[in-house]
Amino acid sequence: MRREVSMEEISDGKLYTANDLVKADCNDCRGCSACCQKMGQSIVLDPLDIYRLTFGLRQKFEELLADKLELNVVEGIILPNLQMSGTEEKCAFLNAEGRCSVHAIRPGICRLFPLGRYYDGKSFQYFLQIHECKKENRTKVKVKKWIDTPDLKKNEKYISDWHYFLTDMQKTLATLQNDEKVKKINMLILQTFFLEPYHQEEDFYVQFYDRLEKLKTSLQLLTRRE
Ligand code: SF4
Numbered sequence: 001m002r003r004e005v006s007m008e009e010i011s012d013g014k015l016y017t018a019n020d021l022v023k024a025d026c027n028d029c030r031g032c033s034a035c036c037q038k039m040g041q042s043i044v045l046d047p048l049d050i051y052r053l054t055f056g057l058r059q060k061f062e063e064l065l066a067d068k069l070e071l072n073v074v075e076g077i078i079l080p081n082l083q084m085s086g087t088e089e090k091c092a093f094l095n096a097e098g099r100c101s102v103h104a105i106r107p108g109i110c111r112l113f114p115l116g117r118y119y120d121g122k123s124f125q126y127f128l129q130i131h132e133c134k135k136e137n138r139t140k141v142k143v144k145k146w147i148d149t150p151d152l153k154k155n156e157k158y159i160s161d162w163h164y165f166l167t168d169m170q171k172t173l174a175t176l177q178n179d180e181k182v183k184k185i186n187m188l189i190l191q192t193f194f195l196e197p198y199h200q201e202e203d204f205y206v207q208f209y210d211r212l213e214k215l216k217t218s219l220q221l222l223t224r225r226e
């Protein structure tokens with residue numbers, strides 16, 4: 001989720017790279033699952049999250065939408081997010097023991113927490129959200145160890161490219177007066193990055209960039225036609 005707040009309010013005032021040490025390690029959360037509950041629609045998922053979840057759980061995106069995920073509009077674009085369910089509004093993947101049942105394939109935002117990303121100049125750095133994790137006495141850990149993501153260089157480039165693609169699209173959609181066209185573009189994004197199944201045997205990033213190029217061509221055609 002993108003937030004327009006001052007860094008002084010929410011962080012320790014520092015920006016971190018993947019190789020820096022940061023006081024984020026909550027030592028296995030022991031007994032706490034606060035950030036897996038009552039998160040509303042804020043755990044927004046990206047195409048890599050869907051790739052991981054659909055293959056890890058052997059379920060199609062549409063099947064996950066039945067009770068694990070939901071779709072919502074984020075600044076004009078329809079995107080999936082984790083569903084909080086029941087009276088306690090728990091993430092659908094939180095098990096009875098208060099642990100994440102999809103830990104190995106958990107979404108990027110869950111890997112990051114309580115870190116956030118600060119985007120600037122077509123890339124980003126990490127920051128520590130000081131009011132989010134309830135655990136006291138967190139210890140220092142290297143950012144890259146904490147986020148536990150293979151091919152981190154590729155991943156960071158993809159995260160940036162996806163973010164700036166979305167922000168560009170959000171700006172474009174905000175200027176369109178044509179509701180039908182806004183709907184078509186949204187359906188195109190949803191179909192291209194989430195509904196069309198990925199190939200498990202192929203590298204995710206190759207598939208993502210291929211889809212991104214195709215989408216850009218389709219968007220140009222759509223714009224030219226109208
Ligand atoms: S609030 Fe902190 S300690 Fe609690 S579950 Fe989340 S990351 Fe772990």
Ligand code: SF4
Nearest residue numbers: 036091093094100110
């Ligand atoms: S996917 Fe796992 S870590 Fe993320 S909110 Fe759900 S239970 Fe928590």
